[in-house]
Amino acid sequence: MKVYEKEAKSILIKRKRIDSWFLSSYNMNLYRGCSHNCAYCDGRAENYFVKGEFGSDIEVKINAPEILEKELNPNNKRKPFEQGFILIGGGVCDTYEPIELKFELTRKALEIIKKYNRPVHILTKSNNIERDIDLLVEINKNSKVIVSFSFSTVDKEIAQIFEPSATSPAQRLNTIRKLKEKGISTGIFLMPVIPFITDKPNKILEVYEAAKSVGADFLIFGGMTLKSGRQQNYFYNKLAEYDEKLLLEYSSIYRDDNWGNPVPEYYEYINHIFLMISKKFRIPKRIPNYIYKDQLDKNKYISVLLDQLDYLVKLNYGKSNYGLASKSIFELERPITELRNRLKTINGVGPESEKVIKEIMNSGTSQYYEKLL
Template identity: 30%
Template sequence: MSDEFTQLPGINESGGSNVGVTCVAARSALHYHDKEQPTRWDLNVYRGCTHGCRYCFARYSHDYIGSGDFFGHIVAKSNLPGLLHRELSRSSWKKEAVNLGGVSDSYQKAEASMELMPEILKIFIHHSNPVLISTKSDLILRDASLFAQLSVKAEVRVAASIITSNDYLASLLEPGASPPSHRFAMLKAMKQQGIKTYILLMPVLPYLTDTMEHLEAIYQKASKANVDGILAWPLNLRGQVKPAFISFLREHFPALVPLYLGLYDRSEVTGPYLKSVMEIVAELRAKYGIGTIPRFKTGKSDEQQMSLF
């Protein structure tokens, strides 16, 4: 499967500092799913992610490639530009918006040396195809001019995933990602290029980031960066996420473990807790005049492809 293996600094599941990158040839570029959010089409340049988020929901995606180290073993699909051009050229393709990510961050550490995204963006520019992307890295600014070029021809949305404005807390929760202060600066710079910008305030973490004060700090900075919308939702502890996050709490916030075990008898929060968080969000939306993220309006494509890579 692999034709190249390199090492780069990062973080992995076992706390080590080396990350391995394997280059593979993918069979297709676009991946169809039926979730509708934010679009039905994903393009993942990488499998695995060096950001190392303690609440990462995407770990399961490494099960398909038989590797358990989601944060330490990165798979790069180096042939995607050619595949993408072929798929976007098909007469059945209806220029639906493509999410540049889904189960990984396209601007994680590996991208600094792999430089796959500029070629991918040039293909989207050639086809005037709308895209959206969410990232926790300001490395995306390297390609700001390409996003700006595409935004003249098609809708472009750049979102930063920001769950706290506290750089220290973020360094515990997302040890491989850019500090939130850099992500706000990235959003401001992208907006200045005429690109629509958003924040994914997900997950809101019970007892850690769910107070009015904590959430308002994000809305305040978002307002200064002139972002177009914020989508907020509390933590989901589905599958492998629950033991991983409880283990993180035991290490850094042990007093919260019993509170979490009491709140999460199911994988998601409901009832009064959910209501209280969403009431805070509604109040902040009204106060700062920042709405949520609207859906893309694009036609359905005739083809639906499933791909492993």
């Protein structure tokens, strides 16, 4: 492994609007590159510009804590810090990959987040997060912590092939149980399922049964992107080692989409399987609103809830009109409560969404949302 130390100019990346998948207004990567070396990781793709050999070489932003301190200090900001969670991890690194035990950038960042009373969402595959449970509990007392564990399967043998250096699925599940015992909201991102391997009904069912056994607060599902070039070449080499016959199957669903997406028919197929299995367990398919309600003002809360509802309606029925209303409400420059009797003047708000918005304003939730969640 090669380690490159780098002086970062900035750490926090501000999103245009709150991401309803992760509830984040900001995200940050303290490292670039990931030694978990998952065969399917799209961080390997050329457009991420990760230095060195992905899967072994790591870039360390050694001054990240000092930069984060400056960025979170309200005395250094002309505009108030946006509401929403700070997402740590994902993308091109795992914030708890083994090198964190040496540099401790994540723990130092969490100390600063605690100091400024910010909510944080951590996405990881590693049980190294257990080192920081004490700190996460302290942050959770005054703000909010969400921890999400990424899985492609709970099958130990498959994981050893496609996630060779990651914490085993069983260890991840045990860490979820420990975090839940400490009162920390914790769930699973079943992303990605690996086509023709872990997207089978019995394999998705295994993940649901495991999630229920450890008390996961949510289980979020997604397919696998496979971008042409370095990512696809690496994955196909690993796939050939596993089962060379599958290469032909992959060529039928991956057709050089710019974003690496499979054909729509495949997404429809796996989403249908996911939906049918999810109905047996009633584990939320998005981070449920009770987890983030107290962290957002009314406009942002309604916007996020509607965006989640947009996904849920599309998953169940194929079409939804809630997405545009969500975007418009997020962009409002005045409190939505001032428009209580004129909601239809908001772009995208029709009779059904008006009804849902008023229900949220009155009760804090929506029965339709709760039913589909």
